[in-house]
Amino acid sequence: MANDALIARRERLLGPNVPTFYARPVHITRGRGASLWDADGTRYLDAYNNVAHCGHGHPRIVAAICEQAARLNTHTRYLHEGILDYAEALLARIGWPGQLLMTCTGSEANDVALRMAQAVTGKRGFIATDNTYHGNTTAVAHLSTRRPPIGGWPEHIRRVPAPDSLTPLGGSRAVQPEAFAANIARAIDELERSGHGFAGFMLCPIFANEGMPGVAPGFLDPSVEVIRRAGGLILCDEVQPGFGRVGAHFWGHEWLGFQPDVITMGKPMGNGHPVAGLVAKPEVMAAFREAFGYFNTFGGNPVSVAAAMEVLRVIEEEGLQANAAEVGAYLLGALRQIDHPLIVETRGLGLFLGIELAREGEPAGEEAGRIVEAMRERHVLMGRVGRAQHILKIRPPMVFSRADADELVGKLAECFAEIAP
Amino acid sequence: MANDALIARRERLLGPNVPTFYARPVHITRGRGASLWDADGTRYLDAYNNVAHCGHGHPRIVAAICEQAARLNTHTRYLHEGILDYAEALLARIGWPGQLLMTCTGSEANDVALRMAQAVTGKRGFIATDNTYHGNTTAVAHLSTRRPPIGGWPEHIRRVPAPDSLTPLGGSRAVQPEAFAANIARAIDELERSGHGFAGFMLCPIFANEGMPGVAPGFLDPSVEVIRRAGGLILCDEVQPGFGRVGAHFWGHEWLGFQPDVITMGKPMGNGHPVAGLVAKPEVMAAFREAFGYFNTFGGNPVSVAAAMEVLRVIEEEGLQANAAEVGAYLLGALRQIDHPLIVETRGLGLFLGIELAREGEPAGEEAGRIVEAMRERHVLMGRVGRAQHILKIRPPMVFSRADADELVGKLAECFAEIAP
Known part of the structure; x- marks a missing residue:
């Protein structure tokens, strides 16, 4: 409800069609490392924001x-x-x-x-x-x-x-x-x-x-x-x-x-x-x-x-490039353990990873969107990309840890389990 | 000499034709209000920088x-x-x-x-x-x-x-x-x-x-x-x-x-x-x-x-708009006391003032340039503008005071006195 009021105020002051993420946009008020907190104090794992390269609020x-x-x-x-x-x-x-x-x-x-x-x-x-x-x-x-x-x-x-x-x-x-x-x-x-x-x-x-x-x-x-x-x-x-x-x-x-x-x-x-x-x-x-x-x-x-x-x-x-290489490889390996018929390829370079979804050779953008929304409801922020928005995009701050990777992969596996093959 | 080294280093790292102000560029290291200080600790009166609207380092x-x-x-x-x-x-x-x-x-x-x-x-x-x-x-x-x-x-x-x-x-x-x-x-x-x-x-x-x-x-x-x-x-x-x-x-x-x-x-x-x-x-x-x-x-x-x-x-x-009106009017009045044949009009709106220079009806850009350089040597920073760069431009931080105005006008009168009519 508080967010609905913010969204209405935003439309009044900034106009229509100002892009937000998610069906239910997130009201972020604080950040540190790879964590963001909303106005209610709920923590989100940030697996999206490359701008906060060295971590939020360094x-x-x-x-x-x-x-x-x-x-x-x-x-x-x-x-x-x-x-x-x-x-x-x-x-x-x-x-x-x-x-x-x-x-x-x-x-x-x-x-x-x-x-x-x-x-x-x-x-x-x-x-x-x-x-x-x-x-x-x-x-x-x-x-x-x-x-x-x-x-x-x-x-x-x-x-x-x-x-x-x-x-x-x-x-x-x-x-x-x-x-x-x-x-x-x-x-x-x-x-x-x-x-x-x-x-x-x-x-x-x-x-x-x-x-x-x-x-x-x-x-x-x-x-x-x-x-x-x-x-x-x-x-x-x-x-x-x-x-x-x-x-x-x-x-x-x-x-x-x-x-x-x-x-x-x-x-x-x-x-x-x-x-x-x-x-x-x-x-x-x-x-x-x-x-x-x-x-x-x-x-x-x-x-x-x-x-x-x-x-x-x-x-x-802080060895962030080495961390991207090491945690990125660990995360890629763990993501590749997620088994679902929609996944045609899981790939990555350091801490920039993608999971491509397709159904019978056709990009599965709709399903990718559902995964992103389901992750947001589990308090993990990520996005999607590609010509049909069918590729899950994981691009966290460079301080992303193995524990962050575990949290991401565990929740992502849950989300995939909810999607019909 | 130190500045010559900086200029050479600048050309090596940033390339040629990167614009600077003044024949002898200024190496500014600190600012407060309408004052700037160079690396040697010399204070400059800033009568140019509108970006530092509320004063440097507010x-x-x-x-x-x-x-x-x-x-x-x-x-x-x-x-x-x-x-x-x-x-x-x-x-x-x-x-x-x-x-x-x-x-x-x-x-x-x-x-x-x-x-x-x-x-x-x-x-x-x-x-x-x-x-x-x-x-x-x-x-x-x-x-x-x-x-x-x-x-x-x-x-x-x-x-x-x-x-x-x-x-x-x-x-x-x-x-x-x-x-x-x-x-x-x-x-x-x-x-x-x-x-x-x-x-x-x-x-x-x-x-x-x-x-x-x-x-x-x-x-x-x-x-x-x-x-x-x-x-x-x-x-x-x-x-x-x-x-x-x-x-x-x-x-x-x-x-x-x-x-x-x-x-x-x-x-x-x-x-x-x-x-x-x-x-x-x-x-x-x-x-x-x-x-x-x-x-x-x-x-x-x-x-x-x-x-x-x-x-x-x-x-x-801090009433900066009112200050612009009041100090601007005071400054405009004082600038209009400067009497020199080159000056065809001194005008201004708040803390944005111009002094137009011409010789026999033709824009006097060269003379305006000499004034700006002479003011820089007296540690007052200002610029020039106009189709022939013949209009002195005074556009200081909005905290500019009557004392600052007095300093500016005093030194400007000296500079005009050096220029042949």
Whole structure:
């Protein structure tokens, strides 16, 4: 009842269709580690929120924000050592010489990344997969197929079919990498013939929004060759996989095995503080800085930088990447013990796991939705993803423990037991 | 020398052409109220930074951020009272029923505002002035003339000459409102004939980036009539004038005297914390929410909201709007005592003041630059603006005192005395 009143108040003040999770939205008021509490004091296990990368309310990160906010919060038109110290620390985590540009959101970072490719190539056209999401600015939303822009889809964007685990491109997982590359080659050709030209390809290196379709390292190699040959840039959206989430590597592209021209990052970067950014090859950064007079008022301010710096330190000192690898492997093994005819594949990279549901070869989105709701009623927060929203998504804070994994798996097994095979 | 090392390090880590202020950039390390200190402990009077609206390092706002960051920082897909309490407090400051959407930057807010107008009208085209700046996303940067986009200027954007104080549209300030509206009517006609159609007009109600060209309340009335008749929306960018800056009013559009369809806000909203947003008429919000599936991960998070809420409280309880009116009037009077042949007009609204410099009727941008640099050497931070960067810009934190005003005016008089008439 209290939530009904909140929902009504929300609609009055914020308008209709403001998205919430769950048929019965949750009213969260407090968080710590991988736990969230609602207004009634009920604890929820958080198996969804990647923004609170180091855990909700991490005291060291909170302290870093407080200390710097009390001292100074200004912008990059004055000199400040904070952003330089952070750039050094971050760039040390990348295996090639790069330069940093800071924004406030991953959407802003991807919006800049597109212009970087345009600045380098002098061309306008982009390619992305047909089931992706790279953010909410006008330019970046054009990459997404979710809703058509007013006036129709822009002609300088082409989409290629996303890799898929249920129905792989080309008919099998073995030929999928070449089939994906062939579609990119065709799209490049169309862009060049249309006069827009090909500026770059933007992707998430683990295809997170496409449902983590079980591609293997080396998957992108044929595409990289096609893109390089055409002179386009590879814009790698690390908003979801970055900062150790995939366990074995610090970045998703290291796992997939390719070198991007631009890396964009966001959500986990400040553990919830609005900070995001890009790392680009120096020649790419120089071209962008020459072509566009870019300044971001809040981007790279000393407080945001302090939050981001402490996140890097906490990841390192608390061994969160190793925890993602170890607990992720343990969780994957335990999830694979859940036996249900709907489950066609349980897969994962570190602490980013998916359980794909299908019935007679068709995506079982409805059933996935019922599982997510049933888990919410058992006070475990998770989500779903994929072209038919048929893949359960488990992407908890990186402090997720074996005990958390046990709780998740035990309750998930109960939920599956309630679903007719 | 220390700064030279910082500048070199900056270029190595961030790339070339990252904008700084001043021939000799300032290395700021600490702030309080309207004062900033550099690494050597030298105090600067801040007569520039509107982001630190309530003063640098305001202890109440810092405490609000710390307290909420320790408790919970998550997103709007869960219910939270913070954003609703803030919406109520903010909407109470607006004289018509509106609804709130929160983002992280003013650029994001303006990017959304454009899509709101598109959603309502089903058309794509926009009009802005030829010397404006509304932000840094791809879509919003298209409104600016500063650098051409790759592939050329988009055809769905038309620019109208900005009002000007040195050479008013139509030949005199008296006819300038009608001349401005006539140009808008012509641009609307072009957009409709081009097939793009007219979705809306975006403006800053004090024409801040155009150099605050001394327009009077009622200036926009003929334009409003033209825009309304064509079915377009008025998108009002309050990033600079909003939150009491203009003294006599809380919003710039209240001063100019018109009712926008969408109000966007940013910089001062969180006193430096990255928070921004829009208020739209309910029918506009509904059309946007229906046409676009918009979600902003960090937008409206409980910490950003806590910062914004405390800013509203501080403005109220410390009487900052009244201070802007009173100190602004005092400062304007004192600035008008400075007598120099270069000064053609000294004008201001609350704590947003400009001194326009010209030599024989031509904008004196070079001299304005010398004044700004000379003030920096006297440890007063200010800027310049206008089509030829010929208008000195004074836009301090809202806690600026009479003593601060005296210091500013005294030093400015010295700087003018050094400049040949």
